[in-house]
Amino acid sequence: MSGVDLSNIVKKYGAFQVVHGIDLTVAEKEFVVLVGPSGCGKSTTLRMIAGLEEITAGELSIDGRRMNRVAPKDRDVAMVFQNYALYPHLNVADNMAFGLRIRKMPKAEIKTTIDDVAGILGLTEYLDRRPADLSGGQRQRVAMGRAIVRHPKVFLFDEPLSNLDAKLRTQMRAEIKRLHKRLGVTSIYVTHDQVEAMTLADRIVVMNDGRIEQIGTPMELFNNPANTFVAGFLGSPPMNQVKGVLTAMGAKIGDTEIKIDGVTAADIGRAVTVGIRPEHVALKAGQGTSPLPIDLDLVEPLGSEALLHARFGDIEMVFKAETHGDIGHLSGVTDIHVDASLVMLFDGETGQALNLGG
Amino acid sequence: MSDQNVPNDGRFVRLYDHFKREWQIYVLLLPMIIWFSVFLYKPMYGLQIAFKDYSIFRGIAASPWIGFEHFQTLLGSDQFMRALRNTFMISMLSLCFGFPMPIILALMFNEVTNQLFKRTAQTIVYLPHFISTVIIAGIVITAFSPTAGVVNTVLEWLGFEPIYFLIKPEWFRPIFIGSGIWQEAGFSSIVFLAAIAGVNPSLYESAVVDGASRWQMIWKITLPSILPTIIIMLIIRIGNLLEVGFELIIVLYQPATYETADVINTYIYRQGVQGAQYDLAAAAGLFNAVIAFVLVMTANTISKRYSRTSLW
Numbered sequence: 193m194s195g196v197d198l199s200n201i202v203k204k205y206g207a208f209q210v211v212h213g214i215d216l217t218v219a220e221k222e223f224v225v226l227v228g229p230s231g232c233g234k235s236t237t238l239r240m241i242a243g244l245e246e247i248t249a250g251e252l253s254i255d256g257r258r259m260n261r262v263a264p265k266d267r268d269v270a271m272v273f274q275n276y277a278l279y280p281h282l283n284v285a286d287n288m289a290f291g292l293r294i295r296k297m298p299k300a301e302i303k304t305t306i307d308d309v310a311g312i313l314g315l316t317e318y319l320d321r322r323p324a325d326l327s328g329g330q331r332q333r334v335a336m337g338r339a340i341v342r343h344p345k346v347f348l349f350d351e352p353l354s355n356l357d358a359k360l361r362t363q364m365r366a367e368i369k370r371l372h373k374r375l376g377v378t379s380i381y382v383t384h385d386q387v388e389a390m391t392l393a394d395r396i397v398v399m400n401d402g403r404i405e406q407i408g409t410p411m412e413l414f415n416n417p418a419n420t421f422v423a424g425f426l427g428s429p430p431m432n433q434v435k436g437v438l439t440a441m442g443a444k445i446g447d448t449e450i451k452i453d454g455v456t457a458a459d460i461g462r463a464v465t466v467g468i469r470p471e472h473v474a475l476k477a478g479q480g481t482s483p484l485p486i487d488l489d490l491v492e493p494l495g496s497e498a499l500l501h502a503r504f505g506d507i508e509m510v511f512k513a514e515t516h517g518d519i520g521h522l523s524g525v526t527d528i529h530v531d532a533s534l535v536m537l538f539d540g541e542t543g544q545a546l547n548l549g550g
Numbered sequence: 551m552s553d554q555n556v557p558n559d560g561r562f563v564r565l566y567d568h569f570k571r572e573w574q575i576y577v578l579l580l581p582m583i584i585w586f587s588v589f590l591y592k593p594m595y596g597l598q599i600a601f602k603d604y605s606i607f608r609g610i611a612a613s614p615w616i617g618f619e620h621f622q623t624l625l626g627s628d629q630f631m632r633a634l635r636n637t638f639m640i641s642m643l644s645l646c647f648g649f650p651m652p653i654i655l656a657l658m659f660n661e662v663t664n665q666l667f668k669r670t671a672q673t674i675v676y677l678p679h680f681i682s683t684v685i686i687a688g689i690v691i692t693a694f695s696p697t698a699g700v701v702n703t704v705l706e707w708l709g710f711e712p713i714y715f716l717i718k719p720e721w722f723r724p725i726f727i728g729s730g731i732w733q734e735a736g737f738s739s740i741v742f743l744a745a746i747a748g749v750n751p752s753l754y755e756s757a758v759v760d761g762a763s764r765w766q767m768i769w770k771i772t773l774p775s776i777l778p779t780i781i782i783m784l785i786i787r788i789g790n791l792l793e794v795g796f797e798l799i800i801v802l803y804q805p806a807t808y809e810t811a812d813v814i815n816t817y818i819y820r821q822g823v824q825g826a827q828y829d830l831a832a833a834a835g836l837f838n839a840v841i842a843f844v845l846v847m848t849a850n851t852i853s854k855r856y857s858r859t860s861l862w
Binding site for chain 2: 243244266270
């Protein structure tokens with residue numbers, strides 16, 4: 193089974209520890225995305241899996257075999273780099289054939305493999321071109337092609353779409369997903385872009401400060417974030433987080449009370465962080481909604497919906513509202529109606545999610 | 551607004567606007583222009599004596615024109631033809647042996663991982679560049695001395711007869727080229743090290759994952775990546791092909807080794823400065839410069855056509 197196992201993986205540079213004991217199991221054919229802010233240790237973790245960084249402590253195994261001391265070439269992994277890492281003096285075909293020639297694959301077999309993969313990636317007509325003569329998206333495809341021709345057990349992607357513009361990124365994201373479905377190779381993908389993580393992953397690993405904050409499917413993480421960090425990281429715009437306190441009726445933030453079921457007597461008076469996703473609100477009162485008085489600051493139209501930048505007391509919040517083709521009606525908004533059933537609560541001190549009555 | 555009222559946006563106006571906007575850059579350029587004018591372009595006025603029967607008493611302007619007579623004299627002179635042959639031989643040999651050395655050194659330094667060793671080794675190989683040529687010649691003369699020289703001492707230990715290297719014409723070129731490499735290879739490697747430092751580290755990482763060895767990475771990544779720098783340096787070197795190390799030769803050579811050691815520059819020195827034949831020396835110098843110009847143009851054109859890299 194071509195799974196990847198990380199057990200208590202630690203990385204130190206001298207006395208400076210950047211990865212603090214990571215445990216992760218990636219199943220065969222699974223697409224796992226490591227996501228987190230810059231400096232959270234996600235790329236370092238990926239590079240340790242590739243063998244480009246030494247593992248300070250812990251165990252790494254690929255396909256059931258311990259890999260800590262195994263040379264990168266013998267790990268049977270292929271990596272796609274952020275800046276493509278294409279050899280500028282070689283044409284597309286030679287770039288893709290580089291690893292195969294190193295491994296002394298017969299010429300005829302190399303040609304067949306290159307032709308097949310070039311066909312899959314739509315690169316057939318560019319095989320004679322050098323990287324300098326290709327667009328960003330084509331270069332990215334060549335970089336993926338170079339990984340695919342090796343038929344590795346594991347694909348490692350290190351922020352492969354970061355250098356592309358927004359439109360191309362969306363297009364390439366879909367191509368990567370299609371390619372994974374077609375090839376079914378275990379893939380570990382690093383990004384700081386939560387949209388990439390949400391759209392590509394079978395499972396997302398949210399990392400922060402060298403530690404794993406939460407592992408789960410995109411929707412699990414979106415609907416049930418383990419803490420305020422995950423809640424704030426996934427979702428665009430991020431979840432609004434307001435300090436409050438639990439009352440018998442629900443949660444009180446400022447002078448406003450949001451009705452929440454399940455608060456027990458023991459919980460009353462407990463400091464909490466109330467999490468309201470921008471899309472979990474309405475402009476009109478409905479069943480199970482609680483009004484939130486706001487001072488509207490700015491309306492950003494996005495087409496079918498608009499972002500409302502508002503102040504609740506001293507706190508800046510962002511909400512999403514449907515435009516129905518016009519934003520005129522949004523300028524007079526003074527109250528936002530929060531869907532209380534979708535409000536999330538986190539411990540005021542630790543930031544961990546609260547499960548009332550659970 | 552009619553066409554007549556549109557401001558004149560002609561070439562001169564644009565040039566004026568350009569200078570007005572970018573004058574600071576031209577001020578920065580000024581010292582270099584002055585330097586070139588005073589030390590390189592103004593002396594070119596004196597080049598005309600190569601075509602004159604020059605007399606220092608009559609001056610350049612009053613000396614009579616004699617056409618290509620000096621060039622005919624030079625081409626008919628055994629000494630000049632020997633100097634020309636020697637210049638080409640020494641230049642070609644230093645190009646073959648001296649040019650690759652800095653590249654090899656740079657590749658070797660790039661492979662050294664121990665920083666202390668790397669810096670120490672670099673300092674040691676850079677140092678000879680900063681030593682005066684006269685001192686270098688002194689070291690060479692001492693090292694190859696038949697009595698106390700280290701080379702002959704070693705030869706004697708090995709049971710060979712001592713050799714008086716510096717009076718044997720067959721030894722002059724190896725000694726000259728060898729000492730030139732020793733003096734300059736280290737310092738010249740800096741430009742290649744800088745080029746290597748510019749190679750994208752991801753290329754190596756990608757190659758490591760692909761299974762390339764250090765040797766394969768040198769051949770398949772480092773060398774092709776620094777090839778444009780190598781070509782530019784080669785074109786410059788070819789342009790200076792006839793400018794062999796005049797100072798070192800003048801100190802090292804002697805009549806016994808003229809056969810292999812006398813080059814155009816030493817010939818010019820002897821004819822011009824020692825023999826006071828300024829016009830003949832100027833003709834030899836001009837001949838040298840024209841050949842160098844043709845060489846650099848040829849090298850640049852070939853490089854442009856085959857490697858997309860060129861000086862201009």
